[in-house]
Every structure is written in structure tokens, then in C-alpha cells.
Amino acid sequence: NPHIPQYISSVPWYVDPSKRPTLKHQRPQDEKKQFTQKKSILERYGGQEHLDTPPVELLLAQTEDYVEYSRHGTVIKGQEKAVVRSKYEEDVFINNHTCIWGSYWRDGRWGYKCCHSFVKMSYCTGEAGKD
Numbered sequence: 001n002p003h004i005p006q007y008i009s010s011v012p013w014y015v016d017p018s019k020r021p022t023l024k025h026q027r028p029q030d031e032k033k034q035f036t037q038k039k040s041i042l043e044r045y046g047g048q049e050h051l052d053t054p055p056v057e058l059l060l061a062q063t064e065d066y067v068e069y070s071r072h073g074t075v076i077k078g079q080e081k082a083v084v085r086s087k088y089e090e091d092v093f094i095n096n097h098t099c100i101w102g103s104y105w106r107d108g109r110w111g112y113k114c115c116h117s118f119v120k121m122s123y124c125t126g127e128a129g130k131d
Contacts, residue, residue, distance in 0.1 A: 095121065115128075116129060
């Protein structure tokens, strides 16, 4: 607000636009006021430990970490690196195939390596299908 005494200068704001009051002048005071208010409430009532966020693993309550300890507190097993899991089923053989779909490539097309078939849901014919 240009009528507040702290922003009144000897030169009017319309003469020198760089001295025009902006909201940037008011923001630091508001942030400082909020910080001091928050600090005084925490000092008075406590509760700082509730503002600290726990780790994401604990928030989701999903972890695959498993550690076994001995009676003396040493780690027996469990610090091995976990195997990366896929959301897709792997090595699933259907219709008597011995290879997965996409194990064979020719002329820009995918197929089965065991019978050289390019039809995805086809039944495996084995070596006879390679001819």
C-alpha cells in the first residue's frame, strides 16, 4: 500500500517506477511473523517431534528388509541385497513351448525360438515347425 509511511519516499512512485511498492516488500515480514508465531506456539505447547516426518518406508509400511540377530546382537543373516522383482510373470511357457514369446527375431517380427513360430498363441510344433 503506497499510503503506509514506510513506503513513502521523497520521490513519488509514478515518477520513478523502480521505487514503486510491491508485494515483495510485504512477504518477508509475513514469513518472519509466521515463523515467530509457530516457534512461540511450539515453545509453549511442545510437539516438535510430531512435525518431523518419518521415512517414506515407514509411512507406506512396506519393506522387504529382513535381518536376524544373534543373542549377542550381531547380524546372522539378512543384509544381502534384495532381488529386484518384476510385476510381470517371467519364464511362463504356454502351449507346449520351451521358450518364451520374443526369444526369436527375424525380418522385423518376434516369435518363439523353439519352433520359429510368429503367431503368439500358437501351439508349439518343435523342430518340425522350423522348416
